[in-house]
Amino acid sequence: xxxxxxxxxxxxxxxxxxxxxxxxxxxxxxxxxxxxxxxxxxxxxxxxxxxxxxxxxxxxxxxxxxxxxxxxxxxxxxxxxxxxxxxxxxxxxxxxxxxxxxxxxxxxxxxxxxxxxxxxxxxxxxxxxxxxxxxxxxxxxxxxxxxxxxxxxxxxxxxxxxxxxxxxxxxxxxxxxxxxxxxxxxxxxxxxxxxxxxxxxxxxxxxxxxxxxxxxxxxxxxxxxxxxxxxxxxxxxxxxxxxxxxxxxxxxxxxxxxxxxxxxxxxxxxxxxxxxxxxxxxxxxxxxxxxxxxxxxxxxxxxxxxxxxxxxxxxxxxxxxxxxxxxxxxxxxxxxxxxxxxxxxxxxxxxxxxxxxxxxxxxxxxxxxxxxxxxxxxxxxxxxxxxxxxxxxxxxxxxxxxxxxxxxxxxxxxxxxxxxxxxxxxxxxxxxxxxxxxxxxxxxxx
Amino acid sequence: xxxxxxxxxxxxxxxxxxxxxxxxxxxxxxxxxxxxxxxxxxxxxxxxxxxxxxxxxxxxxxxxxxxxxxxxxxxxxxxxxxxxxxxxxxxxxxxxxxxxxxxxxxxxxxxxxxxxxxxxxxxxxxxxxxxxxxxxxxxxxxxxxxxxxxxxxxxxxxxxxxxxxxxxxxxxxxxxxxxxxxxxxxxxxxxxxxxxxxxxxxxxxxxxxxxxxxxxxxxxxxxxxxxxxxxxxxxxxxxxxxxxxxxxxxxxxxxxxxxxxxxxxxxxxxxxxxxxxxxxxxxxxxxxxxxxxxxxxxxxxxxxxxxxxxxxxxxxxxxxxx
Numbered sequence: 085x086x087x088x089x090x091x092x093x094x095x096x097x098x099x100x101x102x103x104x105x106x107x108x109x110x111x112x113x114x115x116x117x118x119x120x121x122x123x124x125x126x127x128x129x130x131x132x133x134x135x136x137x138x139x140x141x142x143x144x145x146x147x148x149x150x151x152x153x154x155x156x157x158x159x160x161x162x163x164x165x166x167x168x169x170x171x172x173x174x175x176x177x178x179x180x181x182x183x184x185x186x187x188x189x190x191x192x193x194x195x196x197x198x199x200x201x202x203x204x205x206x207x208x209x210x211x212x213x214x215x216x217x218x219x220x221x222x223x224x225x226x227x228x229x230x231x232x233x234x235x236x237x238x239x240x241x242x243x244x245x246x247x248x249x250x251x252x253x254x255x256x257x258x259x260x261x262x263x264x265x266x267x268x269x270x271x272x273x274x275x276x277x278x279x280x281x282x283x284x285x286x287x288x289x290x291x292x293x294x295x296x297x298x299x300x301x302x303x304x305x306x307x308x309x310x311x312x313x314x315x316x317x318x319x320x321x322x323x324x325x326x327x328x329x330x331x332x333x334x335x336x337x338x339x340x341x342x343x344x345x346x347x348x349x350x351x352x353x354x355x356x357x358x359x360x361x362x363x364x365x366x367x368x369x370x371x372x373x374x375x376x377x378x379x380x381x382x383x384x385x386x387x388x389x390x391x392x393x394x395x396x397x398x399x400x401x402x403x404x405x406x407x408x409x410x411x412x413x414x415x416x417x418x419x420x421x422x423x424x425x426x427x428x429x430x431x432x433x434x435x436x437x438x439x440x441x442x443x444x445x446x447x448x449x450x451x452x453x454x455x456x457x458x459x460x461x462x463x464x465x466x467x468x469x470x471x472x473x474x475x476x477x478x479x480x481x482x483x484x485x486x487x488x489x490x491x492x493x494x495x496x497x498x499x500x501x502x503x504x505x506x507x508x509x510x511x512x513x514x515x516x517x518x519x520x521x522x523x524x525x526x527x528x529x530x
Numbered sequence: 531x532x533x534x535x536x537x538x539x540x541x542x543x544x545x546x547x548x549x550x551x552x553x554x555x556x557x558x559x560x561x562x563x564x565x566x567x568x569x570x571x572x573x574x575x576x577x578x579x580x581x582x583x584x585x586x587x588x589x590x591x592x593x594x595x596x597x598x599x600x601x602x603x604x605x606x607x608x609x610x611x612x613x614x615x616x617x618x619x620x621x622x623x624x625x626x627x628x629x630x631x632x633x634x635x636x637x638x639x640x641x642x643x644x645x646x647x648x649x650x651x652x653x654x655x656x657x658x659x660x661x662x663x664x665x666x667x668x669x670x671x672x673x674x675x676x677x678x679x680x681x682x683x684x685x686x687x688x689x690x691x692x693x694x695x696x697x698x699x700x701x702x703x704x705x706x707x708x709x710x711x712x713x714x715x716x717x718x719x720x721x722x723x724x725x726x727x728x729x730x731x732x733x734x735x736x737x738x739x740x741x742x743x744x745x746x747x748x749x750x751x752x753x754x755x756x757x758x759x760x761x762x763x764x765x766x767x768x769x770x771x772x773x774x775x776x777x778x779x780x781x782x783x784x785x786x787x788x789x790x791x792x793x794x795x796x797x798x799x800x801x802x803x804x805x806x807x808x809x810x811x812x813x814x815x816x817x818x819x820x821x822x823x824x825x826x827x828x829x830x831x832x833x834x835x836x837x838x839x840x841x842x843x844x845x846x847x848x849x850x851x852x
Contacts, residue, residue: 405654406655
C-alpha cells in the first residue's frame, strides 16, 4: 500500500463540479480521498502543489503513435512521452500504422508495447475495414474483445456509404464508437490546403470545405438511420459544425472533436509555404475557426483532440506540395488553448479542462477523466503564472513538427501522474509561486 | 525613343534591387518593377545591336535548373546570361541524381557549392523557389513555380506593353484562359495592377473563380463583354489536361466560347495589342491569323524576354549591391 499526497493545490474536476482548494490523497494508483486538509503523515510521499491546479489527466481521442512501421517519426515510447509532457494520461492510438491495426494481434501488440514502454495509458483504435481499404469489415467484435476502444479508418475515409451504413449498424451492439475522418476524396483530389483566397494567391491546389461537410452530413444521416454512434474527427469547416448541430438537435448519436490548431489558426498560416501549416483537414478561414470555437462552446463539438501526427524534420523540411500532412499536438495543446482562450478571458479554465478530460471520456469510457474516489489517479498539475518560450524542452515526441515552437506561451504542465505514479515532472514549474494565496489559483491570473 | 534615353539614364544611376532573389511580383513595389523595366530598355538596345554582349556578369556563374521542360524560357535565360558574359550551366535534371531521390534542397546546395551565383529554377511545386531562397546564399530567380508565379514573364509582358503604349496606367488588359492554374496570369495580375492597368480576367467559372476579384481585378465569363474597350488581349495557353479533370468540356467548346479569332478581336479596341506567352494551341485559344496580324506582339515578347531577364540578372548580381 503506497500513498501519495498532493497538497495545497487548487483542484478542478469538472465532472464533479469541483473547483476548490483541496488536498488529494492517492492510494495504490487510485484516488482515495479529497479534503480541505489531509495530514501529511498519512502519505509516504507529499507533492507540494502550491500555486498549481490539480486536474484529471487529459484524454486525447486522436493520436498517431506510428509504431509499428513508422518508428523514425515516433514510437509508442516517444509518443507516450509526448503525452506525458502534454498532461495526457490516456490516449487513443489511430490504426494507420504499418501494418494497419486491423487484427487482434495488432491490438495486442500496441497494448503490450504500451504496457512495457509506455508512460501513459494507450487505447488502440482498430481499423473499421481490413487494411483501411474501405471494402471489407474487420472482425469488429473480436477487436473489441482484444481491447480496441473505438474503430476508425482515420486518414482513409470510407467513401462507400453502404459500407459505412453497415459499420454503424453492426457496431451499435458493440458499444464502441466509429471515428471517421470525414473527407470526400474526389472533392479533395490533389488539394494541399483550404480552398480560399490564400490558396488562390499562393497557387496551391485547394481543398473545398464541402469536401468535409458533405461526408459529415452523410455520416449524421447514416447514424440517424442506423442508431449507430458516429464520432466526427477533427472538425474544420463551419458547414460541418452546422450538420453536427442539426444531428444532435434531432437526437442522432453523433459526437465530435476539434483540434487546438483548428481552434487557433487559419489558412493565413500557410503564407510563406510553411509546411507546419499543412494538415488534413486543412486550416480553414477565420469564419470557420469562429464556428468551431462557438461549436465547442455550445456543446455541438464535444471535446478537444490533438490529431498528434509526428513526421520527421526531413519530411517536413520540403516544398509544400511534397511535405506530409500533420503536426504534433499533445505537448502544445494545453498551453496554446490556455494562452488563446483562458488567458484572454474567453473561457474559464474549468471549461478548457472539461473539454480535455470529462468530455472526451464521456464519448469512450466513463471510468476516466475525473478525480472521483476510486478512479485511477491519472492527474495533471498545471502551472499558469509564468510566461515562457515554448522550446524543444517542452517536446517529448521524437518529431518536432510543431508550429508553436519558439512562441511565448502561458500555461504548462508541472507534472503528470498515471495510476498514482509521476511520469513527467518539470522542476521549473514548481515552487515559483509558493507564496500565492491559498485560494482560487485559477481565478487569480494576471 | 525618349523613353529609352530616360531609361538608360536611370540605369547609369546604379540603382539596384534590394533583394537577393526574384521569387514573385506580389511583394514588389511599383518602383522596383519600373527599375527593372527601365533597365530592360537599355538591354534591349544591346540585344538589337551588332555586338550583342556586355561584360557586366563576367566571372559570375548562372545555373539553369529546370524541373519542368521549357525550351523557351530556359533558352531565354541562357541567352540573357551569355549576353551579360556570365558562365552558364544548364543542369540537366533528367539525368541527374534528382531522379534518384536526392532532395531539391540537396541539389541546390550542391550547385551552390560548385560556385553558382545565380540559380534560375523552374519547379512544378508552388513555393519551391521561396523554400530554396530562404535556405541558400545564391540568388534564386523563379522561372515558374507551380501555379504560383512566373515573374520574368510578367516583366517582359509589361515591358512589351509599355514599349508600345508608353505606359500601363489606365490601360484595360483582358487576360483570357485558365487563370486558376496559371502562374503567368498571377504574376501579370500583380505586375499590371501595380503599374496602373485595369485587368479583366475572362474564362469559365471553373477556370476563373469569382474570388479573383479580391485581387483587385474584374472577372468576366463572357468573352464579348470582357473584351469591350480592351487595350490588350492576352490569351493564355489552355492546358489540355485540364479537360480530363472536367474543368471544361472540350477544346471545341473552349474555342466556341473563348477562342480569339479575327472577328472576335474586333470586340476589343481597334488598336488593341495581341499577346500570348507561348507556346500556343493554334486554333484553340487563338487562330494563326490573329497570331501573325500586325497587332500581334507575340514575337516581340520573345525578344523582350531576353532584355527583361538581362535586367533582372544585372540588378540581382551585376549591380552594386554585392
